Amino acid sequence: MSMQPNQTRSAASIPDGQVIADFKAYIEAVNYVDRLVHNNFPPQLVAIIGSDLKLIERVRSKLSYGRVALGGAFTGSWMGLMFAFLFGSSSSTATSTSFGSFGSYIVIGAGIGMLISVIRFALTRNKKEFLSGSTVVAARYEVMVPTHMVQNAIKAATTEA
Numbered sequence: 001m002s003m004q005p006n007q008t009r010s011a012a013s014i015p016d017g018q019v020i021a022d023f024k025a026y027i028e029a030v031n032y033v034d035r036l037v038h039n040n041f042p043p044q045l046v047a048i049i050g051s052d053l054k055l056i057e058r059v060r061s062k063l064s065y066g067r068v069a070l071g072g073a074f075t076g077s078w079m080g081l082m083f084a085f086l087f088g089s090s091s092s093t094a095t096s097t098s099f100g101s102f103g104s105y106i107v108i109g110a111g112i113g114m115l116i117s118v119i120r121f122a123l124t125r126n127k128k129e130f131l132s133g134s135t136v137v138a139a140r141y142e143v144m145v146p147t148h149m150v151q152n153a154i155k156a157a158t159t160e161a
């Protein structure tokens with residue numbers, strides 16, 4: 001069954017249609033779709049489908065107590081600064097909060113953040129001792145349109161702007 005323009009697509013299902021282009025890099029598929037849209041092809045009828053998905057996790061650095069404590073102190077100091085802005089100026093006098101009280105909120109927040117981070121790291125130490133970032137990458141990207149719109153899409157893709 002082809003998708004009609006007034007039908008809504010579910011993001012969780014593979015759309016019906018025909019593949020009109022196949023690319024190894026996502027940016028190439030995006031450029032192709034940009035060309036279609038630029039030539040007035042309805043964007044809601046286009047889908048980019050990634051196939052042969054791989055999870056790539058890149059290890060950035062080793063975790064240590066020092067690194068965890070430093071990160072916790074940094075995060076805690078920001079939390080302390082936010083608390084200083086929220087609760088530090090609620091004095092009964094008309095004067096503003098001094099820089100000393102802001103500093104104490106920041107130092108206390110840094111200490112609490114450091115303590116929480118180190119305790120959490122110690123409790124989960126055997127799970128992961130490195131920092132990493134992960135991303136999902138496809139080996140192939142297909143541009144798909146409804147079957148009844150294939151000729152229009154090919155024409156739009158080959159038209160020079």
